[in-house]
Amino acid sequence: MQRKKWFSRTGIAFLIFIMVVAAKFMDKTHSIAEIYVFGDSLSDTGMVFRATGGMYPPNPTYFQGRYSNGRVWIEYLAESLHLSSKQTNNFAYGGSTTGSVGNSYVPSLLNQVQSFTQTHQPTNPDALYVLWAGANDYLQGVSSATVPIKNLTTAINSLTDAGAKKILVGNLPDLGQLPATKNSSNSVNLSALTQAHNQGLRRSLKILSQQHSDIEIVQLDASALYRNAITNPADFNFTNVISSCLAGVGDASRRHRACSNPDQFLFWDGIHPTAAAHRIIGKTAFSAIQEAGMINPRSMLVP
Template sequence: MKKQIFVTGFFLFSFMLPFKATAASFTGINIFGDSLVDTGNLFNVVGIPPSPPYAQGRFSNGSIWVDNLAEQLNLTPTLLTELGSTLPTEGINFAFGGATVTGDNNSSPPGLQQQIGFFKNITTIAPADPNALYILWAGANDYNGLFFNTPTIPPDLLPNQVTSNLSMGVQSLFDLGARNFLIPNLPDLGETPLARNLNEFFPSASSQLSALTAAHNSLLDQKLDSLRVLPGINITTLDVNSLVMDAINNPMEFGFTNAQNPCLINFKSGFMFEGVCENPDNFLFWDDIHPTAASHALISKLAIKTLNEEEPASVPEPASALGLLAFGALGAGAMVKRKKKKEVAIKQH
């Protein structure tokens, strides 16, 4: 079957004393994952998603949560596809819409393993910044893809493979020098407009996706817990699943009047739709799987709150300047001029 692109300063003492730190202490942000954190890489390479109505390469109608988080931290990570002659000092966004966790290292768009490979190449030029924040969010495309592609992994084994690869990704980044990680779990994929549409062709799609999400989140917690024994590592988990379920069950409390349907009217696979809703801020979903900017604002607020509640422990070193070697694998043709990002304040609810 034809593959569909979804877019969706501390000193380390020998006794490892943690300290209370705020999110503002991070010196950069490096981002790995799929469309939920891609701020323009896929768009720069292939022009997806269409803009407008999508906002400047984001899979939403405005700023997404990593935009808002970076703004709150007074940091500006550079897109991988916009690296130029000046080495970025505040991190790189390696994420690509459509990325998977279980794909091979030659996948297109680049999957999680390939993205981490790009970062590894960069560390041969400049070391990883231990005081930066490293965000990994992926997996949804692996599960949704079961209904669009011929599975290479049995569905019941997929959560273990996805979470194992995510865990190995954290381990790989740690081995390269990363210390501070923010890892969101997955929202219930069975509660998306996509899942409800799939029910017309696969009657158990919603329930199967919900079960896969639950297994994923449980296994992810277990595997991240096993990594917390690594010296100096700080892993913060972000419970996006609970946030989204609260918004679905109590939409008015979050400022939504519609938590079931996409803002893009009669949205179909391939970015086909018949119009745009009058007020996107009233909707939880922008298309059949991606959040609106208003929903992303809620996620970014949760991220700041959660980070400020954690107690990271890391080794302070000068912030690293990140290089250009990783992008060579994508080809110079994908290089484009950096677009000015629209600044959108975090919406208060």
């Protein structure tokens, strides 16, 4: 009789333990409720367009304020997460640098984050906070990765200090292999800066993860994605990963000449990807946060 009671108590205790562990796991993997986006033209869904009264980027060459021929990656990611436009809060501006470099007409990444944290205290811990910037720093002449990486780290710390718990950070594709740069005298230098940036970012994110054990930080590996697309274009249904779909980029009289098959191109113009490429980036980002356990894989389906 005593043995039977002991087994009963032990069984109940074990069941309670399992339930507690399962509850913690489920709490960690519940769905993302919102997205907050900070960055540059790769994520801009119309900030510059609205700020310029619809003059830039020019429509219809560019789609409704996007620096592409269609929706950009963050919109595809939101769709995969089943989030509406009202649940996607985008602060990204085309032309933005990570800090105060060269361009004073649009807010930098640091300014975007500062503007957000000043008006959103505390932040939503169930939201995903996205940061993707740095390319414009180097394209505008920054010769070292030290300051851009410091700016990105500062931006992430500002968000975590405000209560952010889930963060997605993009690294950079090879800036020396864009249609606008690959034949320039600065191509090799831009490739080296890209490599230094991505290495520095990886180290910084590792340190941040160690310092904040309660924060989930995931990297969107755009560098590997672009490299794979350029090396194996057929795997991505691309036939052209070298030149841009828009003909005569830089020549205003020819800028409106687009190719007839943009979905087969990696690049829309000399710098920015096509909507087809953005869709792939969005799906890659979704896979990254799903594999990191930020969302319950059984509750999400990639469209």
